[in-house]
Amino acid sequence: MRIIREFTKGFTTELTPFRLVLGLCPTLAVTTQADNGLGMGLATTFVLVCSNVLVSLLRHIIPQKVRIACFIVMIATFVVAVELLMQAFFYPLYQRLGIFVPLIVVNCIILGRAEAFASKNPVMYSAVDGLGIGLGFTLSLTVLGGIRELLGTGALFGHPLLGASFEPFGFMIKAPGAFVTLGILLFLMNLLTSLGRKRAH
């Protein structure tokens, strides 16, 4: 079934930060805690699904020459919507994410999916594609944020897990910790892929 394939590719071959290595700016900047990563990922998913649907609906109307500008206008609309929704319902999270909520506009994953997928495919597939890619992004950010939060503060989603005798590894929640963790996760992903390929042979 194509529709299932379009959904699952967001978790496997097109897992955004680890496979396509796209959208690294929010990936590195906001993942000091698991809930930051989850919130950022869900906000991006919302924008991604909405913009994919709208771009796909209008794909025969948008002139080829001005398509990028049109995509950006549509994406910006949804980002403003998500920003206002977060201010209304998740204000502490909105404050923690700060400038990175408005910066979803320039997240290359969203423009990339609009350009590469939604502008060429029917609405149904585009929505599923946006959902799969977005949830894959959310999963990656939550895992990265979870690792950094667990080692850097000894807690996960704000709940202390490692006990009082654990002395937090403060490097992990600082900026270089994000690069090192991302690098190690990329390394593990590539290792798993190459092991899987070796087994297939």
Next chain:
Amino acid sequence: MNRVVLSVAMGPHIHDGSHVYRIMAGYVAALMPAAVWGCVHYGMPAVRTLLLAVGSAVVWEGLARRFLGRDQTIHDGSALVQGLLMGMMLPANTPWWLIIVGTFLMIFIGKQLFGGIGCYPLNPVLIGYAILSVSWPMRLSSHFALVDLTLKGPVLEPLAALKSYGPSVAEVYPPLNLLLGLQTGGIGTGAVGLLALGGIFLMARGDISWRVSLSFLLGVAVAASIFHVISPSRFAGAAFHILAGTTVFGAFFLASDYTTTPVYPLPRLIYGFGTGVLIVLIRNLGAYPDGTVFGILILNLFHPLIDRIRPSVVGGGVLRSGWRGCSPHQVRSSRSPHM
């Protein structure tokens, strides 16, 4: 038709049969007096810290090479020396888990992920120590860490005292005491006189470059003197900056690391001098009491660039200008279209 295959190998082409472990044995011999002095000064906790650091560094090296599927380099002694350097920078009663995490960061992230000895862009010892000091500052600053031990001499680290109370504290630390190692700090970084002897031994043996180490000390002295002349009430003099903290240890054993220093003579002088100046800038104007670790790391980042500063080859310029002179018409026509 016979085809002759001529392959051109990278230099060096003449080899005297020595090996990495010969150099590493020199390092160990040079570090030993200061390490032994540290063990006498701080007692059994220091022995434990040094042994654990060396042992865990060697074990991590072996495991990392095996895990990454590369040739085993556990026997070349580089991990042993790096473990020893790391252990000597730590306070005597560092907890065991911190030592093991530190040597893991040093060997795995600082060294082996980049390809091991000869390939790393930044000194692994400093990477490991910098990550530890950013994560657990209280464990690494000696006057907090050593609170359980009874010590001879002032308990406060000289540079931390300088940061808190200004240059008047220099009277509490007479130069002779600093030289003999009666100062609180890492296990092996305090005995400045013994470290300098070890450094001279390595330079005499030809294992480290005098250009890096001596220009490093010169950089510290020049920068500290300038600050001191401008405002003696705010900044300590050159002697204090050289004798206190990890300056001498850094000059002879950290900044001189082969992989992270420039190759050519003039770049080596620039590299050493720049590191020394940067260390004094961090100490005098920055938030950290001691800038040796970050100063050397920053200059490590630039060492490939510094290595491009070379005197021009004699006669090399003639060729280039002659080549440019080959097209005088173009130059003339572009300059004066009306002629």
